[in-house]
Amino acid sequence: MGLQVACQPLNLFFCFVGVLIGTLIGVLPGIGPVATLSILLPITFRVPPVAAIIMLAGVYYGAMYGGSTTSILVNIPGEASSVVTCLDGYQMARQGKAGPALGMAAFASFIAGTLGIVGLMLVAPPLSQMALKFSPVEYCSLVILGLTLLVFLSKGPMWKSLLMAAVGIFLGCVGLDTMAGAERFSFGIIELTDGLGIAPVAMGLFGISEVLLNIEESMGRRAIFETKIKNLLPSAKDWSDSIFPILRGTVLGFFLGILPGGGAVISSFFSYAVEKKVSKHPEKFGRGVIEGVAGPEAANNSASAAAFIPLLTLGIPSNAVTAILLGAMIVFGMQPGALLIQKNPDLFWGTIMSMYVGNIMLLVLNLPLIGIWVKILKVPYSILFPLILLFCLIGAYSINNNVVEMVIMIVFGVIGYAFKKFEYEAAPLILALVLGPMFDVAFRRSLMLSSGDLTVFFSRPISLALLGSALLILMFPLLPWFKKKRDLIEELED
Numbered sequence: 001m002g003l004q005v006a007c008q009p010l011n012l013f014f015c016f017v018g019v020l021i022g023t024l025i026g027v028l029p030g031i032g033p034v035a036t037l038s039i040l041l042p043i044t045f046r047v048p049p050v051a052a053i054i055m056l057a058g059v060y061y062g063a064m065y066g067g068s069t070t071s072i073l074v075n076i077p078g079e080a081s082s083v084v085t086c087l088d089g090y091q092m093a094r095q096g097k098a099g100p101a102l103g104m105a106a107f108a109s110f111i112a113g114t115l116g117i118v119g120l121m122l123v124a125p126p127l128s129q130m131a132l133k134f135s136p137v138e139y140c141s142l143v144i145l146g147l148t149l150l151v152f153l154s155k156g157p158m159w160k161s162l163l164m165a166a167v168g169i170f171l172g173c174v175g176l177d178t179m180a181g182a183e184r185f186s187f188g189i190i191e192l193t194d195g196l197g198i199a200p201v202a203m204g205l206f207g208i209s210e211v212l213l214n215i216e217e218s219m220g221r222r223a224i225f226e227t228k229i230k231n232l233l234p235s236a237k238d239w240s241d242s243i244f245p246i247l248r249g250t251v252l253g254f255f256l257g258i259l260p261g262g263g264a265v266i267s268s269f270f271s272y273a274v275e276k277k278v279s280k281h282p283e284k285f286g287r288g289v290i291e292g293v294a295g296p297e298a299a300n301n302s303a304s305a306a307a308f309i310p311l312l313t314l315g316i317p318s319n320a321v322t323a324i325l326l327g328a329m330i331v332f333g334m335q336p337g338a339l340l341i342q343k344n345p346d347l348f349w350g351t352i353m354s355m356y357v358g359n360i361m362l363l364v365l366n367l368p369l370i371g372i373w374v375k376i377l378k379v380p381y382s383i384l385f386p387l388i389l390l391f392c393l394i395g396a397y398s399i400n401n402n403v404v405e406m407v408i409m410i411v412f413g414v415i416g417y418a419f420k421k422f423e424y425e426a427a428p429l430i431l432a433l434v435l436g437p438m439f440d441v442a443f444r445r446s447l448m449l450s451s452g453d454l455t456v457f458f459s460r461p462i463s464l465a466l467l468g469s470a471l472l473i474l475m476f477p478l479l480p481w482f483k484k485k486r487d488l489i490e491e492l493e494d
Contacts, residue, residue: 002349006357011051011350018055019358022062023365026082027070027373028384033063034430035210037324038202039391049332050347054354056328060321061113061304061355064264065362068105068297069373072098082300084272088285088292095288102370104234104242104290105297110363112250112298116305117355119254124341124352128313131338136445137456141466143439146316148470149259151428158474161428164419168429171196172436179444191404198327198434200396200409205426206320207392208413211385213420234290242294245275249298257303258310259318264300271299305355311336312348315438320427323434 005011025036037056044052067082072089085105092101134142151161174185175195186192234242252274253267275295276285285292310316315337317323329336334344341348396409419426450456457463 001345002353003356005050005346005350006054006353010048011054011354012357014047014051014055015058015354015358016361018058019062019065019361020365022059022064023066023362023369024373025059026063026066026068032206032210033060034202034320034324034427035207035388036063037321038199038207039388041199041202041324041328042396044328045331049329049334050350052332053325053328053347053351056325057308057351057355058358060307060325061301061358062362064113064301064304065106065109065366066373067300068109068293069102069366069370072101072105072293082268082297084268084296085293087272088287088289091286091288092290092293097288097290100234100238100290101293103367104238104294106363106366107234108242108246108249108294108297109301109366110359111246112253112302113305113359113362114356115250116254116257116302117352117359119302120305120308120355121352124309124313124348127309128338128341131314134314134338134462135460136442136449137460138462138466140439140442140446141457141463141470142314142316143435143442145466145470145473146310146318147428147432147435148473160424164424164426164428165432168432169436169439171201171429172433173440178437178441189404191402195437196408196433197405198324198430200405201412201433202320202324202327202430203392203396204409204412204414205416205419205430207388208409209416209420209426211389211392212413212417214385238290241290245271245291245295246298248274248278249295250302253299253302254306256299257306257318264303264307264319267299267303268296271295308351312340312351313338315340317431317434320430323431326434 006015021036021040022033025033036059040056040059044056047055068085068089071082071085072093089101089105092098147165151158151165170185172195174192175183176186176193177184183193249267249271252271253264256267256270257264272285272292272295275291276282279285279289279291281289307318307322310318311322311326313336315326315335317326326336329347334340334347392409392413393406396405397403416426418424446456447454457467
C-alpha cells in the first residue's frame with residue numbers, strides 16, 4: 001500500500017521536488033534544511049497532506065546528500081553533519097581525486113539511507129504498539145526525556161540550552177488554553193489566540209537570522225577549488241576500502257539518529273572517530289583517505305532516516321527539522337504517535353516508501369548534476385539572500401493572509417540573530433515550542449488522573465525509567481570523562 005501511495009504521479013512529483021530542493025540546499029552553505037522547511041511550510045498548506053509530508057521529508061534527507069559536495073569542492077560544509085567530510089574529502093580533491101570522493105559520498109549516502117529506511121520500517125511498528133500503552137503520565141515523562149537529550153547534545157553550556165528550552169515551553173503556552181478555554185499571554189491580539197505558529201517562528205529563527213548574519217559577514221563569492229572532476233564511479237580498491245566503513249557508519253548513525261538532538265551531526269563525528277581507531281593507517285586520516293568520506297556520509301544519512309522513528313511512533317521530534325514536520329502534521333489534522341499507523345496508514349507507509357524512491361532519485365540526480373551545483377556555488381550571496389528574504393516574507397504572509405505573521409517572523413529573526421551572536425542555540429527553543437503544548441496537556445491530565453498527586457510520575461515503571469534516564473543525562477556533564485568527550489565533539493565541530 002505504501003508503494004502504491006508513493007508511486008502516485010502527484011506524490012512522485014513532490015518527492016522529486018523535495019529531494020531536488022534538499023540537494024540544492026545541502027550544496028548552498030548557510031541555509032540548511034530547517035530554514036528551508038520553514039520557508040516551504042506555508043506553501044504546502046495548499047497541497048494534499050501526504051504529498052506535502054513526502055516533499056518536506058525529501059528536503060531533509062536530500063540535504064544530507066548535497067552537503068558533501070561543498071565539503072569536498074569548497075572545504076565549506078553545506079550541512080553541519082558534513083563538517084567531517086571536509087577533513088579528507090577536500091584533501092582528496094586537492095590530490096585530483098574529487099571524482100571518487102564525490103561518487104563514494106553519493107553511493108555511501110544511498111546505501112546507508114536505504115538500509116536506514118529498512119530499519120525504520122522494521123522498528124517503527126513494534127515501537128508504535130508499545131506506545132499504545134502510554135498514558136498522559138508516560139507521555140509527560142517522555143517529553144521531559146526528549147528535551148533533556150536535546151539539551152545534552154546541543155553545543156555550548158548546558159545552562160544556555162536549558163534556558164532556551166524553558167523559553168520554548170513558555171512560548172508554546174501562548175494562545176487559547178485547550179483545557180480551560182482561557183486566553184494566555186495573547187495580550188488581546190486576536191491573531192495570537194491560536195498561539196505562535198511554528199512556521200513564522202522557525203522562519204525567523206533560522207531563515208531571517210541566517211540572512212542577517214551572512215550580510216554582516218559579507219561572505220561574497222566563495223573560492224571553488226578548480227579541478228577537473230572525473231572518475232565519479234569509485235574503483236574496486238575504493239569499494240574494498242569503503243564497504244566496512246559504510247556498514248559501520250550505517251549502524252552507528254541509525255542508533256544515534258533515534259536519540260533527540262543532533263543525531264546526524266554526532267553520528268558523523270563518531271563514525272570518523274571509529275574509522276580512525278580501527279584503521280591500520282590512522283596517520284593518513286585528514287590527508288585524503290576515502291574511508292574518511294564514506295563512513296561519516298553513511299552515518300549522517302542513516303541518522304536522518306532513523307530520526308523519523310520517534311516522530312512517527314511517539315510523536316516526539318528528535319531535532320528541529322522533525323519538529324517542523326510534526327507541526328506540519330498537526331496543521332494537517334494528523335497526530336503523529338501510537339495511532340498514526342492505524343488512523344493514517346497512507347501517510348505512514350507512503351512516507352516510508354517515498355524515502356526508498358527518493359533515495360534512488362538522489363543517486364540518479366547527484367552524480368550528473370555535480371557540474372551544475374558547482375556553478376550554483378558561484379552565485380554571489382548579495383543576489384541569493386535578498387531572494388531568501390523575499391520568499392520568507394511571502395511565505396509568512398500566505399499562512400493566514402495577515403501582516404501579524406510577518407511581524408512575528410521579523411521579530412524572531414532579530415531574536416535569532418542575537419541568539420547566534422551570543423551563541424545560544426535555537427534548536428532547543430523550536431523543539432520545546434512544538435512539545436510545549438503536548439507537555440502542558442499531558443502534565444495537567446496526569447495530575448487530574450492522580451487527584452493532584454505528583455508521585456504518580458514515580459509510581460509507574462515506564463515513567464520512572466524515563467525520568468531516571470533524564471536525571472542521569474543531566475548529571476553526565478558533572479562527570480569528568482563525559483565532559484572531556486563533549487568538549488572534544490564541540491572542538492571538532494568548530
